[in-house]
Amino acid sequence: MPVQKVLVVGGGITGSVLSLALAQRGADVELVEISPQWFGVGHGITIQGNALKALRSVGVLDRVLARAVPFDIMRLRSADGTLITQLDTPHTGGPELPATAGALRADLQDALCDAVHAHGVDVRLGLSVDRLDQAADHVDVTFTDRSTGRYDLVVGADGINSAMRAMIGIDTVPRPVGMSIFRVVARRPAEMDCAEVYYGGPRYKAGYSPISPDQCYAYLLDENLDASLIGPRAPLSLLRERGAGYGGTWGRIVADLPEDTAVDYRWIETVLVDGAWHRGRAIVIGDAAHACPPLIAQGAAMCAEDAVLLAELLTGEEPVGKALETFMGRRLPRVRMVLENSLQLAEWEIHPGTPGADPARIMSDTLGSLTAAV
Template sequence: MRVLVVGGGITGGVLALALARDGAQVTVAELRSSLGGAGHGITLQGNALKAFHAVGIYEELAQHGFSFDKLRMFRADGVQLMEMPAPPMGGDAVPPTMGALRADLAGILARHVREAGVDVRLGTTATSLDDRGDHVVATLTDGTTETFDLVAGADGIRSAVRSMIGIEAKPQPVGMGIWRVVARRPEAMDSSGVYYGGPKFKAGYTPISGELCYAFLLEENLDRSFVGEHPNGKILKEHGQGYGGIWGQVRDSLADDAIVNYQYIEAILIDGPWHRGRVVVIGDAAHACPPLIAQGAAMCAEDAVVLAEMLAGGDPVDEVLPAFHARRYPRVKMVLDNSLQLAEWEIHPDTPGADPGRIMGQTLHALCAPA
């Protein structure tokens, strides 16, 4: 089988690696100049780690990340409200949760993809896809026209492949933005923590190595000039006033010119089929959820492993793709719906019946079921 994967991020990288390990001939078209990448930290639940274990990158990632088994919830002043054990979503082979640097994950995945013999085309993407029933003719920006048995659009929330195959779904704003920063890890930080009831929607952190942590702050959508990575440490410190505990320690440790990432939070879910003929979109191209349950990367990695597994079974592509959608849709919809409910409660914390701890616990326990 010849497969074109458009996009070389977490979704595309895991899919390419899984397919190559099963014997497929895989080409990755990545518009960026590198498969690796910098960026902030990431919280990886056990089901994400299970997917990474399935494609052989977990052990190396574990040498860099920080593993833990709980989530603590605090008042804004740092007084602990509750401690929630993290369920074993990935089974016995991996820890319940791990914090890591996105750059470490991207670098490890990129190297394994190349070592697996994947044909990586950097600075390249698809410009047209001609589905002829038993194959797809793809025209790429590097000037080549090639034939593939399957094309997978793993090109993110603003997927060009999604548009090419006539799926008109667009990402929608959630009504909040997120600040992210990497900082020194206080010694007392040994798990993720979230802070409620402060002047903004929510603050939190995750340890990502022995020395570093990843901290975030959720608030309203700010002016577009803040979007991206900028030396805005001073601004984040100002916006993060009113939070104590370990989060306050992390905030106060930031330099005024610390590099901080700010993004609007958006969501998308394609309600109907994720494929047209032999072209399918997966990961954030099909479903992207707010990062309030830390399941974005997990849903993407699961998509990739499950699709590769189903293709390896030998069934025809035109049978695999609808079966893949039927298998994945209920799970990703549950995560997306619950993430959006959390966002609504965090924007409107006085909503009667609001109970973030309950919905987070229910979601994580539900995800212990196989993907």
């Protein structure tokens, strides 16, 4: 029997897409989000074709693309901005969709939030789960405000630092990759028409992507600096200092940033629950189950694919337990491949000159394999 009542914990991309997909298939969905305000956090986001396909399946693609910037190529440049090569990006969502789109996270999340509300999902903000009590055919939940509920299934979509992961009995925890990222939103130069990556400079690499008609997302991949810097307000002077040596459009973007620019700085972490993501009638998905370095830009795609497939299986003909087993059989090999290849790229970035390193091949092979159905 398909599920009737589902609790989704976490209102980011994963939880929003799942809630929307389940509601569209007739399930009674409650979504709880620990933040008292529900909006997109972070800076820019790269949405590959397979993520666009997932967004199309839940009916929000047109709204997202109305503000996003689609493109089918990327350019590699040397640190001074000299063009190395231009590459066609595989159409992982099919030939009828853009290969890639750059977007503001806030624009994507706003589209999802509005659609979730429009489809009747019961959204409760400033709330999370305090306790789970599982039975054979349901889960009783006690929330942090002491209210309770009974559900056919509970889904943890609460990100890489998931509390649900440990709550359902999975002891996997994130680990640092060994690199960090500075991120800013800036004015989009007129000549920027696709993502570009700068190699060979003093740090691992720098790059940018257009994310709206007048904005771009620029970043710098660096070694792990002092943990006290982590947060949404790192010094702009530090970004400029660490990015010295990169010229071209990237150098002009950073030089022209207003002094009050919000600079987000994070250590990059990874996690993979390399086994079943479910315990009884509770499961974690998205970044709570798997999160990879952003070197292939598949994070959002893997999360959205999880959500769409899980909704499809939970509302199909299989019993819940069998549906979860089918889900794992289809998702784990795919996300493991993406994560392992992303980690390999990170290792080559950290240790340049490694014999046999071939980043172009591994990126092409990964994206090429993702054109296959989920």
